[in-house]
Amino acid sequence: MHHIIALAVAIVLAVPTLAAGAPVALLNASYDPTRELYKDINAGFAADWKARTGTDVVINQSHGGSGKQARSVIDGLEADVVTLALAYDIDEIARRGKLLPLNWQTRLPYNAAPYYSTIVFLVRKGNPKGIRDWDDLVKPGVKVITPNPKTSGGARWNFLAAWGYAQKKYGSPAAAQAYVTKLFRNVPVLDSGARGATVSFAERGLGDVLISWENEALLASRELGADRFEIVVPSVSIRAEPPVAVIDKVADRHGTRAVAEAYLRYLYTPAAQEIIARDGYRPRDRAVAARYANRFPDVQLFEIDRNFGGWQKAQARFFADGGIFDMIYTGE
Amino acid sequence: MASVALPMVASAPDSRQALGMRLGILQRQRSIIPGFGVTMGITVFALSVIVLIPLSAVFITSAGLGWDGFAATAFSRRALAAYRLSFGAAAAAAAINAVFGLITAWVLVRYDFTGKRLVSALVDLPFALPTAVAGIALTALYAPNGWIGRWLAPLGIDIGFTPRGVVVALIFVGLPFVVRTVEPVLADLGADVEEAAATLGASRLQTFVHVILPAISPALLTGCALAFARAVGEYGSVIFIAGNMPFRSEIAPLLIVVQLEQYNTGGATAIAATMLVISFVLLFGINLLQGWQRRLRTT
Numbered sequence: 001m002h003h004i005i006a007l008a009v010a011i012v013l014a015v016p017t018l019a020a021g022a023p024v025a026l027l028n029a030s031y032d033p034t035r036e037l038y039k040d041i042n043a044g045f046a047a048d049w050k051a052r053t054g055t056d057v058v059i060n061q062s063h064g065g066s067g068k069q070a071r072s073v074i075d076g077l078e079a080d081v082v083t084l085a086l087a088y089d090i091d092e093i094a095r096r097g098k099l100l101p102l103n104w105q106t107r108l109p110y111n112a113a114p115y116y117s118t119i120v121f122l123v124r125k126g127n128p129k130g131i132r133d134w135d136d137l138v139k140p141g142v143k144v145i146t147p148n149p150k151t152s153g154g155a156r157w158n159f160l161a162a163w164g165y166a167q168k169k170y171g172s173p174a175a176a177q178a179y180v181t182k183l184f185r186n187v188p189v190l191d192s193g194a195r196g197a198t199v200s201f202a203e204r205g206l207g208d209v210l211i212s213w214e215n216e217a218l219l220a221s222r223e224l225g226a227d228r229f230e231i232v233v234p235s236v237s238i239r240a241e242p243p244v245a246v247i248d249k250v251a252d253r254h255g256t257r258a259v260a261e262a263y264l265r266y267l268y269t270p271a272a273q274e275i276i277a278r279d280g281y282r283p284r285d286r287a288v289a290a291r292y293a294n295r296f297p298d299v300q301l302f303e304i305d306r307n308f309g310g311w312q313k314a315q316a317r318f319f320a321d322g323g324i325f326d327m328i329y330t331g332e
Numbered sequence: 333m334a335s336v337a338l339p340m341v342a343s344a345p346d347s348r349q350a351l352g353m354r355l356g357i358l359q360r361q362r363s364i365i366p367g368f369g370v371t372m373g374i375t376v377f378a379l380s381v382i383v384l385i386p387l388s389a390v391f392i393t394s395a396g397l398g399w400d401g402f403a404a405t406a407f408s409r410r411a412l413a414a415y416r417l418s419f420g421a422a423a424a425a426a427a428i429n430a431v432f433g434l435i436t437a438w439v440l441v442r443y444d445f446t447g448k449r450l451v452s453a454l455v456d457l458p459f460a461l462p463t464a465v466a467g468i469a470l471t472a473l474y475a476p477n478g479w480i481g482r483w484l485a486p487l488g489i490d491i492g493f494t495p496r497g498v499v500v501a502l503i504f505v506g507l508p509f510v511v512r513t514v515e516p517v518l519a520d521l522g523a524d525v526e527e528a529a530a531t532l533g534a535s536r537l538q539t540f541v542h543v544i545l546p547a548i549s550p551a552l553l554t555g556c557a558l559a560f561a562r563a564v565g566e567y568g569s570v571i572f573i574a575g576n577m578p579f580r581s582e583i584a585p586l587l588i589v590v591q592l593e594q595y596n597t598g599g600a601t602a603i604a605a606t607m608l609v610i611s612f613v614l615l616f617g618i619n620l621l622q623g624w625q626r627r628l629r630t631t
Contacts, residue, residue: 067593074595092595148576189493189575192589196572205477206493234524320594321405329578330409 003032023056024259029079031066031153031194031242033216037279038083044275045266049259057259065193066153073097073247080251080260083244085153087111087304088311090245099249111305114267115281118186118301119161121232122201122210122217129208133234134165137209141192145207146187147197149318154194154240155279156319158211161238163318164302168236184328202229213240214296215280222280239301336353387608394601405599406606410578411587417495418584419610425502426510426556433510433555434548440511441518455511458504463568470501471572493575498583501569506559513555517548544608546629550622557618564611 030038042059049057062069062077066085073079074097084090087105094102105112113209123131129142137144147155159180166179189206191197194216201210202224210217214231244264251257266272275286277292289296308314318324394402405411440452458466472478474492476485481492491497529539567585570587575581586609591600 065593067595071592071595096595148590150591151586188577190577192571192576192586204471204475204492206475321596321599326410 018321019055023058025058025202026062026077026080026256026260026263027033027062028081028083028263029062029069029073029077030083031069032063032084033047033154033194033213033219034083034242035061035063036219037215037276040275040279041267041272044271044274045263048266048269048271049262055259057263059263067151067152073099073250078250078254079247080254080256081244081246081264083242085242086156087138087241087243088315089153090243091311092184093245093247099247100245101248105130105243106243107246108244108264110284111241112243112245114244114264114272115242115276115283117214117240117242117281118237118299119158119211119234119240120214120217120237121234122198122212123232125206125228125230127230127232131209131232134162135169137162137211138179138186142186142209143188143207144183144186144209144211145189145191145197145201146211147194148190148192150192151192152197154213154216156314157213157240159233159318159325160304160308160314161236161302162211164238164307166235171234177327180324181328192330214282218280218295230245233297233299236300236302238307239303241304333575341514366416383608390601390604390608393597394605397598397602402602402605405591405596406565406602410582411584411603411606413579414582414584414587415607415610417498417582418564418607420562421495421498421583421616422566425501425506425563427562428503429501429506429559430552430556434514434552434561436507437511437514437518441515442523455508457508458506459508463505463566464572467501467569467572470497470504470569472612474500474573492573493581495574495581497573497575498570498581501573502563502566505566505569506563509558509562510552510555513551513558514548517551518544521547550625553618553622557615561611561615564607 019035020118022234027072028038028042037060038061042061046057046059049055062072062079064072066089069077069079069082069095070084070089073082073093082093089101090100090104094100094104109115110116121131121137123129130136131142136142137210145156149155157320161181162183164178167173170176170179188201189197191200194213197210198212198216198220202208202220209232210220212220217229217231244267246257246260246264246320248257251260268284270285270288271290273283277283277288277295282296283289283292302308304311304314394406397405437453440448440455471492474481474484474497475491476482476490478492481490484491489496491500525543525547526539529543536541565585567583567589570583571586574583574586576583576586584603588600588603591597591603
């Protein structure tokens with residue numbers, strides 16, 4: 001009798017464990033401002049995956065500057081997926097680390113960027129310096145906070161948005177260069193990352209305007225007090241696409257490719273798009289976008305591929321050693 | 333008889349002395365304390381694994397650039413400005429720490445007061461604190477809206493986000509080195525030396541300049557050298573308070589990070605190798621100075 005009960009108990013205990021298997025772990029190497037986003041996404045995906053397959057999945061997060069994260073992956077950080085600030089960094093993982101194919105951006109919809117954002121201004125309450133558009137940033141006496149494009153992915157989007165505006169308005173690269181030179185004359189501090197710049201502006205009281213990711217500006221005004229800051233959306237900006245990719249070699253070694261791919265595809269589902277919009281990133285899903293339309297005002301956006309010839313070209317022209325950004329400071 | 337014996341006695345020790353000296357030289361070559369071979373072997377091995385191999389990797393990687401590539405990165409105007417700031421601010425911080433570290437060590441050795449252990453523990457805090465925490469705390473204090481910064485800003489003194497801020501951060505991380513190296517020497521010196529100087533009619537200033545300072549100066553110099561060396565490579569605490577403006581408040585370690593962000597390991601190691609050479613020359617110079625000081629004291 002006892003034996004039968006013991007056997008029954010054993011079977012009851014064993015069956016779910018057999019069906020569920022060991023929990024799967026994924027490592028997502030991401031950039032700085034996405035901490036809050038992926039905390040919410042990971043909880044959503046774990047529930048979804050469990051409901052569909054009966055398997056538990058644990059997603060570990062690593063955050064840091066986008067370039068630093070890419071370098072860590074190249075140097076051996078065992079990330080199954082990367083979700084970085086710009087395609088250039090994942091390109092480098094493909095080119096230098098050869099950990100995924102060069103055409104990785106074609107494997108998922110929308111250039112493998114399940115959400116996008118843009119570059120906006122955060123100003124102090126009441127907008128005391130009357131900042132409405134990019135031209136107001138180069139006025140004498142206006143102090144602008146933006147991180148260093150040499151070390152920050154977000155800062156590169158900021159720079160390109162400013163450049164795109166000036167090139168469109170004044171018509172020539174020389175005029176655009178004069179504009180960004182004037183702009184950076186108004187920058188008193190170059191933080192190394194986007195979060196650092198937000199802290200300088202919001203907590204240290206530096207500057208009159210912060211050029212920032214829209215999601216970071218929304219977060220700052222939500223977390224630090226909507227009564228202290230206002231968001232100003234300029235007349236034109238850039239479509240900042242933070243892309244995602246499975247790191248094939250790592251995922252295959254871990255045997256996690258299926259779940260890693262499912263994780264990234266989950267980002268495109270209406271449920272995830274809802275989380276994305278709630279956390280301040282612009283969703284791709286039209287229905288979700290329509291629901292959050294008053295949060296994300298329509299703005300004309302430059303595209304990195306169409307207007308700047310892609311990241312490889314933009315990086316070499318603007319941000320490499322001796323490039324246009326360096327010329328602002330060296331005057332050469 | 334005595335007159336005969338004397339030269340005999342005198343000559344015997346002479347030859348024995350000569351022999352002994354020759355033996356002594358032999359013995360000194362072998363060293364009186366046994367185990368030289370083993371300990372030297374371990375030293376060379378440990379130094380190679382811990383110091384030399386990683387450092388030679390820096391030089392080998394940077395050598396891959398070729399001379400022109402190396403010079404273009406390591407000796408650009410911007411890099412030169414960054415070296416000037418990193419080494420200049422480190423030297424300024426070490427000099428300030430020499431003064432305040434000496435006074436702190438003096439107080440801790442010579443006086444008894446309530447809370448002495450607390451003060452002593454506080455001195456070590458900059459060792460224990462993650463440097464980023466120190467940087468963030470100092471920035472919060474010295475930013476134009478910070479607790480200290482807001483009182484200085486109206487006077488036109490900016491500390492946060494200027495080279496001065498860099499010096500402040502480096503003083504913070506360097507202080508324990510001076511205090512902890514001077515302290516034991518000062519304790520060894522004993523108050524009796526000062527009392528002796530006083531009974532011989534020396535004024536307090538004379539006692540300090542001619543008795544105390546010569547005795548502790550090698551330790552003080554060591555402390556300053558340690559504080560300086562630490563400050564040159566400091567990144568975490570400086571990066572938040574520096575402002576990081578090219579040519580003005582950009583430290584050399586930041587340029588290394590900038591190169592790495594561009595996936596340019598060669599460029600990063602070129603700057604690192606240059607910093608290493610400068611640091612080594614300076615530290616070696618300080619070592620020579622100490623040796624000279626010690627010889628000066630013993631003769």
